[in-house]
Amino acid sequence: SLSEALTGSLPVDGDLVDCSPRGPSGHLGEWLLPRPLREALTAALRPNPTQRPSIVELRAVVEDAANSTRSLRTTRTTVRRPAVLISGLVVGVVVVGVGLGLSARETRSTGVPQRPAEEAEAAFRELQQVWSSGTEAEYLDGYEEPVACFYNRSNAPRTAVRGGLREAHFARSNRPPPAERRITARVVSPTQVILHEERTRADGTSTQGFRSIEMHFAADRWRVRQEVSAVERRCWRNPVPE
Numbered sequence: 001s002l003s004e005a006l007t008g009s010l011p012v013d014g015d016l017v018d019c020s021p022r023g024p025s026g027h028l029g030e031w032l033l034p035r036p037l038r039e040a041l042t043a044a045l046r047p048n049p050t051q052r053p054s055i056v057e058l059r060a061v062v063e064d065a066a067n068s069t070r071s072l073r074t075t076r077t078t079v080r081r082p083a084v085l086i087s088g089l090v091v092g093v094v095v096v097g098v099g100l101g102l103s104a105r106e107t108r109s110t111g112v113p114q115r116p117a118e119e120a121e122a123a124f125r126e127l128q129q130v131w132s133s134g135t136e137a138e139y140l141d142g143y144e145e146p147v148a149c150f151y152n153r154s155n156a157p158r159t160a161v162r163g164g165l166r167e168a169h170f171a172r173s174n175r176p177p178p179a180e181r182r183i184t185a186r187v188v189s190p191t192q193v194i195l196h197e198e199r200t201r202a203d204g205t206s207t208q209g210f211r212s213i214e215m216h217f218a219a220d221r222w223r224v225r226q227e228v229s230a231v232e233r234r235c236w237r238n239p240v241p242e
Helices: 002-007 035-043 055-073 077-100 104-110 116-133 136-140 163-171
Strands: 147-150 153-156 181-189 192-200 206-218 221-229
Touching (some): 116 181, 116 192, 136 163
Parallel strands (some): 147 221
Antiparallel strands (some): 147 153, 181 192, 206 221
């Protein structure tokens, strides 16, 4: 990873299941790097993929840092090695994006799913964020046309997704943030992922098997192909690997 290359150690403590970036006393806070670059790399290690900067944003910060360091190199020979190292990051930043974890935006830019489960979940969570703060057109674009199965309706047009509820929702000026969700993923193929969602109630309990979603990767992005609940699922078809 970038942090291991710069500091000689990994950027997180713990295993792959439960890891978090080290705090201010850890390596990230001690790097002799420009503050914007240090902050961007820390943000790229956030557990939630949707909260990470895109590869485009990360590249811009790296390039700014490289340009700033080159200007210092003309007057201070002591910064030569960091300047060369930071400049090299510009070349490797696209590869590093995969190692840090791709967001839904980055999935669309690469054109090839690298980590289907994480990417599909990130795309679905991004869609829920659009429901709270995006536009109606952006929300509908998160579904395939037609939607193979939307609860009990087969081959439903996008405009049927939540119908009148959707129209009333997006007409509101103040929309609530997304509810807390626990999502588990099952990879069917590199372009097909089934997500099982549980939603947390106000009292802290979960609604078991709240809904199931099939995410499908086509035309350079993930979209919802099927969405059903535990009781409305007559048209659901178990995906056949592509």
